[in-house]
Amino acid sequence: MSHFVQDPASPVRSYAALLLARAVQQAFAGGKLGLFALTNQGFYYDFDLPSPLGEEDLKIIEQHMDALAAEKAPFGYRDISKEEALLIFEAREERWKVEWLKSLPASEPVLLFEQSGFVDVLDIRYSAVLAEWSASQKPVFKLLNVSGAYWEGDSSKPVLQRIYGVAFEHGKELRRFLSLQEEAQKRDHRKLGKQLELFMFADEAPGMPFYLPKGTQMRNELENLSRRYLKKYGYEEVRTPFIMNRQMWEQSGHWEHYRENMYFSEIDHHQYAVKPMNCPGHMLLYKNKRRSYRDLPVRYAEYGQVHRYEYSGALNGLFRVRTFCQDDAHLFVTPEQVEQEIKRTLQMIQEIYGIFGFEYSLELSTRPADSMGSDEQWELAEQALATVLDELELDYSLNPGDGAFYGPKIDFHIKDALDRSHQCGTIQLDFQMPEKFGLSYYDERNERQTPIVIHRAVYGSIDRFLGILIEHYGGVFPAWLAPVQVAVLPVAETHAAYGEEICQKLRSAGIRVELDERNEKLGYRIREAQLQKVPYMLIVGDAEREAGLIQVRAFGEQRQESMDLDVFMASLQQRMAEQK
CATH class of the missing domain: 3.40.50.800 (Anticodon-binding domain)
Structure with a gap:
């Protein structure tokens, strides 16, 4: 029995994003299209415009969107070749669409959207959901704000203007969203964090939180809770260094796939990196001694402080920081133990989330373009995760191409009191890193085998989880968690x-x-x-x-x-x- 589910809200958001693109080009001559993407309840679209947009401009754009939606003009889309798409958008002088098209593989088909003379080229992910929407239906939408965004997220490239919006099928859904937004402003964790004396930030360490005594007490309570479950589920707690040499990060694959997000130093004329993840350190711990199949599974857990470079414009209180603590764990297992350990890990995460009363959804993310390993290994790993979810009869959605570079993953998206989704817990299956580090165990025939690694986190980032809790409870914490009871x-x-x-x-x-x-x-x-x-x-x-x-x-x-x-x-x- 398959429990794969699709997000039913995607068609209205996809169509609203395209209406936005039409409206912007209608309202602002010379505006060029970037790309759009869907968010949990909304969408955003990037534009190259002659002048910065303000709040009044968003109202004008909304009026154009209303008029375009009222026309109920039929639309269609069709697959065309990359070469044909390039000719169309070069003729329209859409430089960003052209640049994006050139980055696609030569053989990849392109989806062209057409409506009343307007054309756009779509990410193939949105074609199926858009088919569920009819031009006779009128979406209910609201443009929220505009901000700057680097083209393709690259700080060396120009900044475009990103317009955010939400869209629903019914007006009551929009009214509810706006009401929750108003409540969210009251619950902003940055505001409450200052009011309740939990944490602070300082110019001396941008994007790096300082925890005051009360905030530290709350973090300690979260760790204490987690440690009880580590004991229940048979984990051993470890600690690894903050800084390790370049050779190890090359061996793990992080140097190739992640170094733009890492911090570096030089010691004794050798390059070192501050760890952005705990995984490689745990590989070295496992490799420290000879292992028998009787020793497995080995379950290492760490509350590891990691550092990752984030653009200053992306920093957002505890939600997006440059240093945070991961409640990280790695399980070293035999192939026969994979499914049982994934089931136990799912159960552990479910039990902890139940304490906070969180509802959650599950998402299976598959192989990204920037990955390592063979097709056969990825197929086995993806199938193992899907099999467990199906056997447990858990509903999940598919997120193609968003797995880690070393393996597919199951992500938990918790829903807070304001009906917002946050990705926190994760379970990732990894055939690659144990091979890269030469990890082994000896089976019952005394033959050398390579273990499989399960990466898992419950809170994800303790810092971010604390920020979520502050807003979820509005600062009114349950007695066990409150810093002063x-x-x-x-x-x-x-x-x-x-x-x-x-x-x-x-x-x-x-x-x-x-x-x-x-x-x-x-x-x-x-x-x-x-x-x-x-x-x-x-x-x-x-x-x-x-x-x-x-x-x-x-x-x-x-x-x-x-x-x-x-x-x-x-x-x-x-x-x-x-x-x-």
Whole structure:
């Protein structure tokens, strides 16, 4: 039984992107077409225009799109040769389309879209989905913003103007999207990170986060959670160096396939690279001693800090940084163990995501153009991943050509409270790197064999996952994760000693607590604790001190409840144990 699924929203987004291209060329004489791509709920298109666009220009373009959609002009597309396409777009002086066409293999067919004299050349991925859309249908769309984007993502090439938009079949879907966008601005992790004193950035280290005590506490909680599952699923935790020599990165294939994203140094007249990934270090650990088939699977896990160069314009809070911590693991397995280990890894990731209440979708990414290894190895690897997904009856979509350079992968796309998708967890199958490093084990006949490596991550980047959680919860974290779980507020200075006594008992019970004994009015301090989104406030005055009680006020509530401290502590400890 196959559980491969397609994204049903693609036709409307594809058509809206083409309407955008028509509208831009209609509104701005001399505008040249770049390329377009689809995003989770929207699309973007790159243009070479005579002058920069502003917000008013986007409104004008939307008006043209509305008029074009209302025409309901029929459209069609057809396969043509690369040579024929080049003639068409050279005649139209579409330099970027021409450049893109020239980069295609000579034998690759080109899909030409035609509507009322407008023509565009499409990525072949969008042909099937576009066939599901009719010109008689009118998409509901909204242009969101415009930004600069290097042609083909190459900083040495010119900057085009990238227009982002969303498109839906029904107006209610657009209204819901815009409402969620408004809420997303309130939950922006960069804003909340500053307000809640979790992390900061500094010009001295662009794109590299500094974690304040509260943010560090949250990271530690995420690692502690993960470590419990490492123990449950039989992993061994390791550490590898940040810097390793060029020869090793050449051996792994990263030098050829990834060096534009790496940082380099020179030591004793030899070139070294700061690691962008943990994989090669784990290969060296495995190779450290002779292995028998009885030793496999070997499961190495690392919370490894990695560094990757990102364009300054792409940096985005914790979502896109230049250094981050991967919860990385590599499983060294025999061919017979591959499917069982992938199943166990899927189960582990599902269990951890369940704690946060995340829904998720799965995506199988296949061989990219820039890859290494034989066709036979890639076919076996892709089939192994698909077989596991089908046997477990898990729905998944196919993402052709987006695998890692060393193997195909299963990616987890989690959905947050604002209905946005984030790619986090991944399972990757690798026949290449163990061969490149000469890894081996000896089978039951004492014959030398090469293991297969499964790369896996749950959070992906702990930094990015934390950013997602901040926005998912809107800063109102469950008690087990909150950096400060309890704020103790003495009514007056005379109650500070009793407040400190309560704090000591809470700390002894493993509860994270702060005492706010500032010389400020109680109402002010309550509002401050609310702004810090502390799960519980304990208010103590004369009556509480005399009776040995506390007044408990949960975040977001107006009422207070008188309670015995031991009863409160037991309740909170239970919530922490249940990770609520």
